[in-house]
Every structure is written in structure tokens, then in C-alpha cells.
Amino acid sequence: MKDFVLQHVRLTSGESTAIAVKNGIIVHIGADLPPDIADPRIDGKGAYVSSGWIDLHVHADADLNPYGDEIDEVGVLQGTTTVVDAGSCGADRIGGLLERSRSAKTNVLALLNISHIGLTRTDELSSLEWLDENRLMDAAERYAEFVVGLKARISSSVVKEQGLAPLGLARRFANRLNLPLMVHIGSGPPAINDILPHLRGGDIITHAFNGKANGLFDIQGKPIPALSEALDRGVLLDVGHGTASFSFKVAERALAFGITPDTISTDMYRGNRRNGPVISMAHTLDKFLQLGYSLEETIERVTSRPAHWLGKPELGRLQVGDLANLTVFCIHSRQVELTDSEGEIRMGTRHIKPEGVAVNGQYIAI
Numbered sequence: 001m002k003d004f005v006l007q008h009v010r011l012t013s014g015e016s017t018a019i020a021v022k023n024g025i026i027v028h029i030g031a032d033l034p035p036d037i038a039d040p041r042i043d044g045k046g047a048y049v050s051s052g053w054i055d056l057h058v059h060a061d062a063d064l065n066p067y068g069d070e071i072d073e074v075g076v077l078q079g080t081t082t083v084v085d086a087g088s089c090g091a092d093r094i095g096g097l098l099e100r101s102r103s104a105k106t107n108v109l110a111l112l113n114i115s116h117i118g119l120t121r122t123d124e125l126s127s128l129e130w131l132d133e134n135r136l137m138d139a140a141e142r143y144a145e146f147v148v149g150l151k152a153r154i155s156s157s158v159v160k161e162q163g164l165a166p167l168g169l170a171r172r173f174a175n176r177l178n179l180p181l182m183v184h185i186g187s188g189p190p191a192i193n194d195i196l197p198h199l200r201g202g203d204i205i206t207h208a209f210n211g212k213a214n215g216l217f218d219i220q221g222k223p224i225p226a227l228s229e230a231l232d233r234g235v236l237l238d239v240g241h242g243t244a245s246f247s248f249k250v251a252e253r254a255l256a257f258g259i260t261p262d263t264i265s266t267d268m269y270r271g272n273r274r275n276g277p278v279i280s281m282a283h284t285l286d287k288f289l290q291l292g293y294s295l296e297e298t299i300e301r302v303t304s305r306p307a308h309w310l311g312k313p314e315l316g317r318l319q320v321g322d323l324a325n326l327t328v329f330c331i332h333s334r335q336v337e338l339t340d341s342e343g344e345i346r347m348g349t350r351h352i353k354p355e356g357v358a359v360n361g362q363y364i365a366i
């Protein structure tokens, strides 16, 4: 259905509106619909509408274990219209992922793992033989429409004896390609103070609010000096919740020092979707509402802000003339038990529930 009118919906500001889509393009936004507007009409019954959600960190190569899942399971079924696969694939498998993305409903973009083997093993940076510059350059250029950046997982179980060498190579590859780098942080070594100086403006740190030692904040939640310097250079912070990488306490203390994520992503794959603590994109957003972020502050971190980072602002705004990528969602007032990666439980009072999406103009009820 590429012609439809979404009626009785609200923007995240609370303002009532309607959105008309013709041939997949948004032709009208506003409560007062012109009389000649087409059917069918979808009654939003007071639900919210935003630009389609963007999840900047998922694992969407279904053949991989443990870090894999079906594209639409981490995409449209979550209310997410665009997913960014965060380094599941290196040069070996990136073409296959692109091929499979063509039969998925969800828009897919990818961060190319600097290791050509990608997540076929979980220590993909432990041998420098896997960081083959020519293969990486070829893949990034060949799939330039699909590859939006590079991914480097810089934590001890991934790099093992290689220390900072993979990060040095990541920096060099990203410079040559003029692409941003997403760096995953976790347990050291390498020490966080040795990692951060390698990041440049436009690069993004995922798992930024993890509860491990070797994090970005001191025990009070004050950013460590190397983080303050990185933020001054324009380095961005991504949530990347995942199984082991989001702590309420860390996020809360950081907020007290005025540090918030630029983007909220799930790091979703089968295991943490089915068994928690991620469960869903909406559940991840509920956690930010519980932390005190407003609805607008929460939703902009899965719409305009990731779209800006991707250099694709049209994916994160509501504007006449754009291809319709929309998420329709309700907020239920009820108790919701929220568990972070440290096993800490908070009770939320609001639960977001996606009701439908439009992906490239096509409306899909969830």
C-alpha cells in the first residue's frame, strides 16, 4: 500500500496531525487534510508518529552465531525502519548481507568489520592476517552505497595479544576511505585512555554506557579527561545496549554530568532479543523514559540524530516530498520491569509499543 492517509496521530511534541502518502511519497503533513486526499485511511486512534526509527547497532546476518538474527526481526518487527548492521560482516560476507537485505522489508546499511572474517568468530581481531587492507578497500568501494562506516571491536577478548594494533589499522583504513569509525569498547586491555586518542570527530563509541571497568566515566559519573577531549573533537556516543553493555547507574550518573548518548541503539541479536536484557527496541526506549528523558529526547536519538550521523537526514525527519519512512507507536501507562546488562531492575511507568511502520512508502501494520 503506497497510497494511504494516516489519521488521528500525534507528533512527539503532542501536536495532532495526519500524514498523507501518495506513490510512497509524503504529500501532506497536518491535521487539516485537503478534501481530495486519497484513501485508504488508517486510523491511528491517537497514536504517535515519528520518522522511522533507526537502530545504529544490530546484528542482522542470520547465519552467524551467537551474534546474528533475521533482518526483519531486528528491523520492522521492532518498529525500526532502518537498521545498521554493526560489523557482523567483513569483506568476506558483506556482499551476501547486501544480497539478503534486498528481500527484507527493512532498510539495511552496514558498518564493515575491519577484519575480513567478521563475526564468524568472536576474536576477529586477534590475528593481524585478518586485517587485510586490500580486501577491505575493495569491499568498501564495491559496496559503497551499503557501507556507511567501519567497525572495530577494541576489547580484550576480541584483540587478545594484538593490543592497540587493530585500532591503529582501523584508523588508517577509515582515513583512506574517508569513512567514520564505530569503535566498540569493553574490558581492557587496551586501556580506554589509550583507545580514545585514536578517535576523530564523526567517529562513534558504542557500548558507551557499559558498566565494566575500563569505561568512559569515573565512579561519580564524571567523564574521564580523555572522553572530554574526544567529545570536544566531535566524537559521538552510542548506547549499543547488548547483553553486557548498558548500565542504568552509569547512564544516570553520566546524565548528572550532562552527558547523554547521541544515539540509542540495541545491539540486538537472537540471544538478547529472546532472553533479554534487550528484548526489543521499544523496551530499550522505555529505559530512557525511565531515566527521565522526555519522549522527544528519546525519539530523536533513534531518528534525526542517527540519520544525521549516517549523512542521510531524509531518513530521520518528517517532511513533504520525502519517501515515507514512519513509525507509529502507542505509549501505554503501566508498570514495566526493566533490566539492564548488570541485572539491575528498575520499574518504568510507560511502555512504548510500535503499531506500524511505513518503509519506503509501504505501510506495514505490526
Ligand SMILES: [Zn+2]
Pocket (backbone or CB within 6 Å): 057, 058, 059, 086, 242, 267
Ligand atoms: Zn554488537
